[in-house]
Amino acid sequence: MSERGNLLPLRGVKVVEFEGIGPGPLCGAMLAGLGADVTLVTRPVAPDARRILRGQGVPAEMELEHGKTVVQLNLKSAEGVAAALDLVAGADALIEGLRPGAMERLGLGPAECHARNPRLVYGRMTGWGQTGPLAQSAGHDLNYIALTGLLSMAARDGALPMVPPTVVGDATGALGLAFGITSAILHARSSGQGCVVDAAITDIVAMLGSLVQVSRAAGTLGGPQPSPFHDSPFYDVYACSDGRAITLGALEPQFYRELLERLELTDIDPAAQYDRAQWPAVKARITELIASRPSTHWESLLGGTDVCFARVLTLDEAARHPHNQARGTYRLYRQGDREVARSTPAPRFSPAKPA
CATH class of the missing domain: 3.40.50.10540 (Crotonobetainyl-coa:carnitine coa-transferase; domain 1)
Known part of the structure; x- marks a missing residue:
């Protein structure tokens, strides 16, 4: 053990x-x-x-x-x-x-x-x-x-x-x-x-890279059409007013709907999520909105919800994030007057417990 x-x-x-x-x-x-x-x-x-x-x-x-x-x-x-x-x-x-x-x-x-x-x-x-x-x-x-x-x-x-x-x-x-x-x-x-x-x-x-290859064959990545992974408003990195960044990845309709609701963009039709013609305008609005507030605001509003959200963290911040701390994902070591982090072994194994 x-x-x-x-x-x-x-x-x-x-x-x-x-x-x-x-x-x-x-x-x-x-x-x-x-x-x-x-x-x-x-x-x-x-x-x-x-x-x-x-x-x-x-x-x-x-x-x-x-x-x-x-x-x-x-x-x-x-x-x-x-x-x-x-x-x-x-x-x-x-x-x-x-x-x-x-x-x-x-x-x-x-x-x-x-x-x-x-x-x-x-x-x-x-x-x-x-x-x-x-x-x-x-x-x-x-x-x-x-x-x-x-x-x-x-x-x-x-x-x-x-x-x-x-x-x-x-x-x-x-x-x-x-x-x-x-x-x-x-x-x-x-x-x-x-x-x-x-x-x-x-x-x-x-x-x-098989997932990428399948996506390219399906025309959703690396092709002539705008890509959900590169061009859509619901899957990208966004800059905040404090100079930090957040990520959104609401690819599924139910997650996109919740994202729009939490951002109070109620005039945008969630059913038109994959209408590529609307992406530039929607993305511009989300970009402007996210840039108006600090990343901590968006963490409090979107963190832990189904909008598929995470702040862009430094390595030091990642080691101290509550989720990673709860799972013991990193271990901290003393280096002079500071602590540095290294990840712990993964994946994890636990014994079978038959009923």
Whole structure:
């Protein structure tokens, strides 16, 4: 059981993670958060990108290696490789995020590892994948999202797409690898056969973009017609008088009707919600109305109702929001004279309670 009373479904699963940056370590942290025993193999000198991106003074509890057993090995020595293979021999899964072919050159590729442990799930985290014309090219989150076609969907009114947070690519890749590893462990336990999981961020982001692809095929996103998700008055971000912003997402008729009622826009016909010709005028009115009052006003009027509302919060505010506090979504850590937040493991599991 976890400290929040949830089941830890991966308790007893042993994972060996080879040091990397971004999605690989996050995948290991996800598995550890659900109870897996993760051993992190680090190098005598951390890679440049890891030293640059981690910064200084981050509380140890917030680091992605927190909760993992750290073992330092020189993988360019025969002794280091032998020690790594000994760890692999007793593991259920392996995580590596090096450029394709790098683990093979170290003598730690799938063939060598499966020779020691045929049941091993060998998880490979890359941006472009193990094969394909770009497999050997460097890249980062932004590049991978661009290649899937999804970044183009963030462009509005002829402007360039906004750079999204790394959760779109790197964290999505981490989640996809975690899903692949746990699926493959189930297969290995039933069949006795391990496998290689080729987790490419481009593949996983594209897969999770299925909703966008369906919407585009239906003509509701990315086509010649105004989009409910980009152009409508009921699904957008609105500026308030205090310089903050709120979001509205009243896509369904019953939610749109309530939105109009609460905004006292009773002369607007809710039955005409999807009449695209009316969208510019209605949007202009809602924009002007929302801009006339502070975000706290709209929170008190619309928060917790069925208009599909949320304020745009900073990370610090999100950690202290009553809903997130009630669920324990974030944990606060002391960093000098301030507190910083990191999210807690998810999803959550509770035991079955038959009647």
